[in-house]
Amino acid sequence: MEIKEYVDYIVEEVKKIMAINSPTGYTKEVANFVVDEYKKLGYDASLTVKGGVFVDLGGEDVDDGLVLAAHIDTLGGIVSQIKSNGRLKVSPLGGMNPNNAEAETVKIMTRFAGEFDGTFQLNNASIHVNGDYDDTKRSWDNMEVVIDEDVKSKEDTEKLGIMVGDFVCFNPRTTVTSSGYIKSRFLDDKLSVGILLGYAKYLKDNKITPKRRIYNHITVYEEVGHGGAASVPDGVKEMISVDMGCVGEGLNCTEKQVSICAKDSRGPYNYDVVTKMIKLSKENDIDFAVDIYPFYGSDVDVALGAGHDIKHGLIGAGVYASHGYERSHKDGVLNTLKLIIEYCK
Numbered sequence: 001m002e003i004k005e006y007v008d009y010i011v012e013e014v015k016k017i018m019a020i021n022s023p024t025g026y027t028k029e030v031a032n033f034v035v036d037e038y039k040k041l042g043y044d045a046s047l048t049v050k051g052g053v054f055v056d057l058g059g060e061d062v063d064d065g066l067v068l069a070a071h072i073d074t075l076g077g078i079v080s081q082i083k084s085n086g087r088l089k090v091s092p093l094g095g096m097n098p099n100n101a102e103a104e105t106v107k108i109m110t111r112f113a114g115e116f117d118g119t120f121q122l123n124n125a126s127i128h129v130n131g132d133y134d135d136t137k138r139s140w141d142n143m144e145v146v147i148d149e150d151v152k153s154k155e156d157t158e159k160l161g162i163m164v165g166d167f168v169c170f171n172p173r174t175t176v177t178s179s180g181y182i183k184s185r186f187l188d189d190k191l192s193v194g195i196l197l198g199y200a201k202y203l204k205d206n207k208i209t210p211k212r213r214i215y216n217h218i219t220v221y222e223e224v225g226h227g228g229a230a231s232v233p234d235g236v237k238e239m240i241s242v243d244m245g246c247v248g249e250g251l252n253c254t255e256k257q258v259s260i261c262a263k264d265s266r267g268p269y270n271y272d273v274v275t276k277m278i279k280l281s282k283e284n285d286i287d288f289a290v291d292i293y294p295f296y297g298s299d300v301d302v303a304l305g306a307g308h309d310i311k312h313g314l315i316g317a318g319v320y321a322s323h324g325y326e327r328s329h330k331d332g333v334l335n336t337l338k339l340i341i342e343y344c345k
C-alpha cells in the first residue's frame with residue numbers, strides 16, 4: 001500500500017471516532033473503541049488508569065524510547081443547572097466557545113436514563129420575538145439547551161432523569177469534501193488520533209521494526225491541562241505531541257501542510273527536535289511550515305511540567321477555525337504522516 005492510501009484509512013477511522021462523543025471527562029466509550037482498533041491492527045493496546053490508551057509499537061532500543069501523543073478528549077459542556085423553564089444551563093468543558101456553539105444540536109448523556117436530544121440556543125432565541133437578539137453577547141450565562149421533549153418546568157426535566165453533572169455533547173458535523181477538505185468540530189485532536197492509527201498500520205503492514213522503541217499514547221483530559229502528565233515509560237527520551245497545527249493570520253501554515261511548532265504559549269520546543277523535523281521535511285519533499293502558536297499548550301508541555309526529563313516536539317496537520325467548526329485537508333494528514341514515518345525511522 002502506498003503512503004497516500006493510508007490517508008483513506010485515517011479518514012475512515014476519524015469518521016468512526018467522531019461518531020463517538022467524547023467531551024473531556026466522558027471518554028470511556030471512545031477509548032475502548034481506539035483500543036479495539038489497535039488490537040485489530042495486531043497491537044497489544046491497553047487503558048491507562050485515568051482512561052487513556054497506551055500502545056507499544058515495538059522497536060529495538062528500549063533506552064531511546066519515543067512517545068507519540070495525541071488526545072481523544074474534546075471540548076463540550078456539562079449541565080450546571082436545570083432551569084425553572086425546564087431548559088438546561090451549561091458549563092463549558094475546556095475552551096468551548098458559546099459563539100460558535102450557538103444553534104448546534106446536542107446530545108445530553110444522562111447517567112441512568114439514556115440520552116436525549118437538544119439544541120444549544122440563545123435564551124429567547126426567536127428573532128421575531130426578541131428585540132435584543134442582535135445585541136446580546138453570547139455567553140454561557142445567557143444561553144441554554146432546549147430539550148427536544150415535552151418539558152415546561154424543572155420537575156418535567158428531572159422526571160426524564162436529567163441531572164446536574166450530565167454531559168452535553170455538541171454535534172461534530174463531520175464531512176469530507178470531494179476536494180479533500182475535512183470539516184468537523186473536534187479535528188483537534190481526533191484527526192491526529194487517526195494519524196497515529198495510520199502510522200501503526202503502516203508499521204505493521206510493512207513489517208517495520210523501528211530502531212528506537214516507539215509508543216503511542218492516546219491521552220484524555222488534554223483539554224483541561226493534564227493529558228500527558230503521566231504514563232511515560234522508563235527509557236523514554238523524547239515525546240512528540242501530534243496535535244492540531246495552527247492556521248490563521250500572521251502564521252505560515254495552511255490546512256494542506258504539516259505544521260512544526262517552534263514555540264507555543266509555554267515556550268520553545270526542543271531545539272534538536274525542531275531542527276531535525278525541518279531537515280527531514282526538506283530532504284523528503286514534505287510540505288511543511290514552521291510557526292509560533294500564540295495561544296496554545298500541549299501534552300508534551302504538560303509532561304515536562306510533571307517532571308519528566310525528555311526532549312519535546314509538536315507537529316500536526318494544519319487546522320483552521322480551531323475550537324470552532326474546524327477545517328483541515330487530506331494533504332495535511334499525508335504530510336504529517338510522512339514526517340512521523342521519517343522522524344521515527
Ligand SMILES: [Zn+2]
Pocket residue numbers: 071188189222243244
Ligand atoms: Zn488539541
